[in-house]
Amino acid sequence: MTTDRAGTSTVEAGEWLATAASSGYRWLLSAAGCQALETAFTIAQWVGLALIAGDVLHGDRPTWRGLGVLFGGGLLAAGTTWSAARFQAAGRLRIAYAMRRRLVAGLLPASRRHTEPDPAAAALAAVELTDDIADFHAQALPQRTSAPVSMALILVTTAVAQWPAAVILLLASLLLPLNLRLAGLFAKEGADARMAATTRLGAVVLDSFRGMPTLRNVGALARRRTELARTADDLNAMTIAVVRRAALSGAVMDVVITFSIAANATYVGLSLLGYVRIGAAPSMTLFRGLLALLICPMYFRPMRAMAAAYHRKERALAAVPAIRGLLVEPESSVVAGDRVPPSGAPVTVVLGNVSLRFPATEEPTLRDVNLTAHVGGWTVVAGPSGAGKTTLLSLIAGVRTPSHGSVQWLTPSGASAPRFGGCAWIGQQTVLLPGSIGDNIRIGRPNASRADVERAIVAAGLAEVVARLPQGLDTPLGEGGSGLSTGEARRIAIARAFLSDAGLWVLDEPTAHLDADTEAQIIVALRNATRGRTVVVATHSTALARSADLLLGLTDGTIRTDQEAMRV
Template sequence: MTTEQATVEARNWLAATAAPGRQWLLLAAACQALDTAFTVVQWAGLAWVARDVLDGSRPSLPGSGLLLGGGLLSAGAAWSTTRFQAAGRRRIAEAVRRRLVRGLLPRGRRQVDPDPATAAIATVESTDDIADFHAQALPQRMSAPVSMALILATTAMVQWPAAVILLLASLLIPLNLRLAGLFAKEGADVRMAASTRLAAVVLDSFRGMPTLRNLGALARRRTELAGAADDLNATTLAVVRRASLSGSVMEVVITFSIAANATYVGLALLGYVHVGVGMTLFRGLLVLLICPMYFQPMRAMAAAFHSGERALSAVPAVSGLMVEPSAAAESVPPSAESVTVALDNVRVHFPAAEKPTLQEVNLTIGPGTWTAVAGPSGAGKTTLLSLIAGVRPPTRGTVQWSTSSGTSSPRLGGCAWIGQQTVLLPGSVGDNITVGRPDASPTEILQAVAAAGLGDVIARLPQGLDTPLGEGGAGLSTGEARRIAIARAFLSEAGLWVLDEPTAHLDPDTEAQLIVALRNATRGRTVVVATHSVALARSADVLFAIDDGTVQQAREAART
């Protein structure tokens, strides 16, 4: 695909994202046009009142009425424009973020997980760039011709030579808008790259902080972070300079036009120029008041060029993350039946990897059994679990779930997943337990608490299940947080549990207690657990080992 074709596709994609908020933005455009009309009425009233005052008489009632009424109506139209723009912007941003979330969450198509920095920039900053552009550009694009035609027609009726000056000046504006667009595009691309780099450095720093500290590499990482921040500052200032330069060119044209009209009005009032209809004080004041309004839509459209190029630079990152799920990959409620899992000739080969992560994997996991998967870090344990859970499709081969109801491919949401880290959301303990089933009854919640061995923990909390947790789960230990994860999984009533290092980083006593809680909570369910823990491996019914991409049954293990 050529660069020109890619740009056209990006512009078409960007235009399509405006659909959710288009109705509100069209209302904003109508209000902007009304604002212009009411402002013209207001300035006519002001010119009328000013003429009366300069003539030494009292302001007339019609002039005062036009000034007051036009001002109130203009303020109302401007307020409505802002509200409609905000509503349209919000709906566009929400629609884009919903599609992004569907693309970022595992849906069965994606072979490689998205880069966290790119995903963060796309979700937070790039989405706002797209919504801001539409909220700014679409109303301006619809209302600008109407507003400018209205002002030009009014000026022509009052004093047609002034309208000719405005028309001649406006012929230079499109060239300036194109210049603004070229400057904005170059700067927006560079700034997007700098933002992504800074986000990547920050995310990597937080994820690897313990390792960096142990290696004594904090000073080096601090230097990299400062360098990335300086690059972003430099590119941002460059964008500002380009915008100022292109804006200055436009201001020169606008200032010249207004000055030419002011000169014409002054000379006509002094009697040195006799072009057009006879110049009066009212006509001259009205022309001087409404001429600057003629260029206001052009200023707004020039600003929209800059926001448009920022939005266009964001399109590849945002659209690339929007992987639409297939029907088979959609999330479904879990089944309470115990599941048999069968992998047949499964192979997983990531595009950037030299060799397959998993190859020729053939195994069957019986219903209601505990199966442990052991192996060194990076051997493919988590990849195997993601295949079983339906998070990722195999490059080749099949993965099947079987129950008494029949056989199917893994379905997202059809099993319970517990990982190394338990995400605790701001809210109460009860809210965190029922995050997957907010409609769970008090009896079901208490059953989940008992199954996870959380009874003693809840009893010591000041407000029991209603005890609030801070962001990140302040007030609970790692083991207690894992028990909340077990209670969540128990509430899901899933017949298949997939556990990724559920006892990692726990002391032996806490680990032993957690294993007991897991065994109690999963009675009659099929459990697949990846672990480095000898104690957890010994508690399994079957143990598989991963080595060099192959999976072999290590032993039949007796339950402890």
Template structure:
């Protein structure tokens, strides 16, 4: 399948995406291109001075040797400075492109983007880290070359034509073959880049899944089988990569043959002319100065073409990367939205009117809901695994928009659409960072005061846990929550939500995988923390259902009232 058809957003080709992504660093790449052209000019002067020195040595004339040495040294220094500065500008441009793309990706991957299709972590990591660099590095190489290559080649060709026009004709004839070779190489490289991208995605997914499920794999004695899967994915990536390298090597070999032939023809012609065996009618006579200068400039004429050929191979990988990035950032703002946390301190009611949600490509609705949830009540949503409870919660919390219908919050200022970040969210899996307990709680509100932190600890029933830990709130937890139990991790999540001060809580299986005692502690913590708030919980827990004011059930994707439980 063609790259653009698979990864590029509809209506935008990979070339258009690549061009759009380079715009952020156009100034740096433009300056780099000018300096690269100046580097060529200084190098031409340097080789000319060197050839003049050689002519003087041959003629036993040293009258201008000092001036020529000064010109040679000065041109060498200027060429070095221009080349180094151009390299720095190219690197700065690459950083600008990469930073611009990562900001856009951050805006696309975080929940504020309200994406219907959630990106797999392996795909997101590969895109954010590897593919962005592929696009940035490609532009750092190709963008300055597109500006400098024509100028550099014309400058060299003009000097060669002035010195000895038959040599310029040889350069023109041989360079005409190179675009054909580059085009054929690109056609072969595109399919290889597609295969390499698919193999890379597969390997990343296998590695990530393996690390996630390492404990389960070990308990099921399936590590050997998983290892074979990992080895197979790695071998497929190795095969795809070697295929790309072989095609690049073959294309480079053809180009080297053409360049070597051109330089060899000119070298042979100049040598025979200097010896007097060859004479082209109406051509100017050759001297050591003109012959040596032409020979020194021949490789310079083809140097930009070689660099463009190398970038041409990188283009296929960059095109695949641009399509993958474009699939994530298309139809999103050019810059990531600023983190603005809406306030919803009072309890809010929730209204679901003809709400339907269907995942892209699905043949049926995942959820259909019509319901009203009163403020300051507990509502439990039950249903079989996979019934759509988590999807419904994401609609209520504003994490994704419904396909049809409307979700509204009843606030003190009237009905409003869900504001992502205004509700307190506690998901099935609590993420704890490798940081202190206090820092993990403050994720819910970074500017929380010490007093607010203590209130959250008391509300979540964490005081006994904090007193047990050696450093209290300053105790550093290992990544994933080393040092605390699963039930204590859930209470940290409750404290994190409490410190937000939100009047609407949305919880997804907050007591899953807990024993009876831990579940009881978590339910009690929730009762304290959510007093006076609107609470909506998706759960299988009978204990949570018993604590609810209203129980809703999802059957076959449809939400309906199950029963009314007495108030707490």
């Protein structure tokens, strides 16, 4: 049993992949039924054509029976083909939709996630990997169900017309499983490499967009462009390799199919000429021979589709570990006794001997940090840039886990590890999405009533701003929040946090880039909105530091309480 880099065995991945089809199973089963009917109607169509050809070659006019069977079978076959495609598309859509819903639910902070997911991996899973799995099921499940029925219908019809031709088809069938296995091995060899190249390209593109100002300022745009081009070339090479392997396995199957058709054509031709005669076989007629030759290629069509599905299966299996890692976190990341603090519950934050060292650094960013943030108090952490203030906040908020020590949230229901998204976070920049002011505030709680939103506006000191707008809460905001000042946008962030009703607020430079008057107003709004809440603030601001109930200094990764360390 093989295991991928994420620790998922091939058997486990296959079982998970099978369960992913449940949301579209009924539709894909209907598609399989239509495909089997399409085979039956196509056989009838070829029977009609063979009847007409026999009449014409004997000098007779085509009978209405032959014409009716030909056109009737053709119309019914076309209808079932269209229906099968519609059912396949519906099943694929439902599978992809169900998986994306689960992904979104697992990626958003409201889930049971304890750490922030990698953005590049999340984007790849939501945009491409779900389609890989949905495409596989849409193609493979109907074919796997209908292929035995279709091949049996064709084989029985061939045996009735000329059983030696059916024997030739059966002999050729013995080589097909080997070809399908070859297709699967070729596909698996390239799927993992292509997956790694796709993930790497997504990460490079995302990092480039994030760091564009820095890259431009340090003159590294040319180097990043070269790296991006090289990564894209690697992905192209991997994709071409996968296509080449698929073409090779397809060529092997074409040889088998061509040999079978040629053998049947030779047998039919020699039998019609009188050179070959098998005593137990029915006498060869033009109708029987032509019918056997017409339906012979149909026998291999389901197997060709199954070979193509093998390539999709390996791509889907390669996608399973990445998606599973985003849907459900490993059990080791869940602390025993973990509980989700109820909405609005008071939270005391306790850090015990916490240290954090990033893999790429020799020295720890934080070392032996002990801190207690009490309910209803403002704990302000001051310090120079690069001291680790934002890193400390990320540990408290559950975005990261410490290398050593423990971070706990204490509530009336007990102690729990920090849960990503379980607190209110306000950073240096407020992201405003296209939509109304009310829509942007409801991001904190999408099902909030208008009365709840209005209370949040009052708490954030935004009531006067909303009152003078022409459409009030329904006033639309442009992309990036155009139409609001930085201070007003910051108040929307406060209203969102208030609406979330979190017992813990984590503020990272909440008054950055504001003038003195606006900063004072934001501090008052924050104080009003956080009554009874636990607040942890990281700041350079002297005004914000003066508002602290407990002021701590952070220098060289260590918390200090002496006055010199707390100067900002």
